Amino acid sequence: MENMNELDAKTVLGVYSKAEPVFVRGKGSWLEDVDGKRYLDFVAGIAVMALGHADPEVSAAIAEQAAKYTQISNLFVNPPQAKLAQKLLAAAPRFDKVFFCNSGTEANEAQIKFARKYWAAKGENRTRIVSFAHSFHGRTYGGLSVTGQPKLQAGFGAMLADCDCSVPWNDPKALLAAVSGKTAAILVEPIQGEGGVNPVSPELAAAIREARERTGALVMVDDIQCGCGRLGTFLGSEAVGIEADMESLAKPIGGGLPLGAVLVSKAVAECLKPGDHGTTFGGSPCACAAGAVVVDKVLAPGFLAEVARKGEKLRAGLRDLAAKRPDLLGAVRGIGLLDGVEYSGDLAALLKALRADGLLAARAGANVLRLIPPLNVSDDEIGIALEKIEKALPSK
Ligand SMILES: Cc1ncc(COP(=O)(O)O)c(C=O)c1O
Known part of the structure; x- marks a missing residue:
């Protein structure tokens, strides 16, 4: 297959700084790239894919x-x-x-x-x-x-x-x-x-x-x-x-x-x-x-309450990580599933390390790691994301 990164760089106006993966399909909270590698998507098209990728309905x-x-x-x-x-x-x-x-x-x-x-x-x-x-x-x-x-x-x-x-x-x-x-x-x-x-x-x-x-x-x-x-x-x-x-x-x-x-x-x-x-x-x-x-x-019964509950779970996990790694992680902020944690290290390097380990996350402001998963993300997926963040933090 033609190298899509090269084709994009040659043809598409360079107003974005794009990351390496080239995706071919998605399902729920996951995306798959040209090499078959799977990524847990906590960017969700920048808070677009509320129901995840390829929702059948x-x-x-x-x-x-x-x-x-x-x-x-x-x-x-x-x-x-x-x-x-x-x-x-x-x-x-x-x-x-x-x-x-x-x-x-x-x-x-x-x-x-x-x-x-x-x-x-x-x-x-x-x-x-x-x-x-x-x-x-x-x-x-x-x-x-x-x-x-x-x-x-x-x-x-x-x-x-x-x-x-x-x-x-x-x-x-x-x-x-x-x-x-x-x-x-x-x-x-x-x-x-x-x-x-x-x-x-x-x-x-x-x-x-x-x-x-x-x-x-x-x-x-x-x-x-x-x-x-x-x-x-x-x-x-x-x-x-x-x-x-x-x-x-x-x-x-x-x-x-x-x-x-x-x-x-x-x-x-x-x-x-x-x-x-x-x-x-x-x-x-x-x-x-x-x-x-x-x-x-x-608006289906219970959906919004679940968003609130899962958001709290994600922030609680981030607060736990911040307590373990105060050298790198600071204040945790957010409501529902628009959440972030201040990061005092090199955020671009952290986002790259997360991608390498199969987690997509975003930046907010200068120094905030932003997590905006699909609204129907599962508890297990939140757990996986938190594990990957902990693992990607540079060692002390
Ligand atoms: C709060 C807010 N307003 C406006 C916009 C612009 O939306 P669009 O990129 O669809 O023009 C964005 C996009 O990130 C946003 O987050």
Whole structure:
């Protein structure tokens, strides 16, 4: 077989640093590479594969819809889209309507536009978007402009005007000082995922509520990494006590196909009319058919409680490891199955050693080992991952 690493390096734009394995198939929490080596996947397509790889019902839903049609545009009613919207709204009753797109950054792009349109429709000049240092909201200009990581914006010219993405994380006073009668919306992740697995503190959640009440600023939750069950609640906002006017979902909701969504309150929905926003592919029939299976399974009795229990088990195991190896491991953070542990050694080398031993894990921030397995990962698989992490730590 042609060497795929070489072909990729020669042909695909080098904006990613890719690891060595070339995968050919997956099943559940496992991936297999070209040499038949198996890897326990605690990356899950970066928190996408909530039901693991090749879930038979997801695959069947995609195949069934693909045999009917794969695209009709948003000029016509798309039944899988309407059915998925119904399921999402039943699971998140504070919202009134759903806008579908294709990715996380597009969902945040839509939230920013909807917030500004909301105030324009009210005849108020409120365009300012307030977000947090170390946040991550996507790579398009809107998402990037509200992402609190200057290194990601560097070299790309002017960002969107009137964005403040520097509010210190979990600093309630700083948030209250940053939000005023000119603020259109606050944008917040329930847990900063890319930023280092840092959950919203109860004090920050209270400050967000206070700022909303005091100024009327909308609250937009970026639930792209946390949403659809990952924190042991359907929405990440529920896990940290934030009441949102809009909430963006993506990663897991398409069962591995590209799909983003924005859940919108009635007050915001009423300010948007035909022509205000749109996308050719958004909410494609196959992605929505797959998404319906994901949402049904995540909401099946007991599923979310299991996510919470398994997350606690994973963090307890990480805390035990940290107690054994305080020379390398520090604070353990996370909710549900979005978890991480601070690592003071060479994280790239640790991730490489883990891959060599058949465990895929991710980085968060500068020094956090992030574990984001499928939500139906088994207790045994969690045990295997913990053993592999312990084994991969450089000896004292
Ligand atoms: C919290 C958050 N927001 C937005 C995004 C961007 O999503 P996408 O890569 O689908 O555009 C990500 C992706 O990692 C994310 O974790």
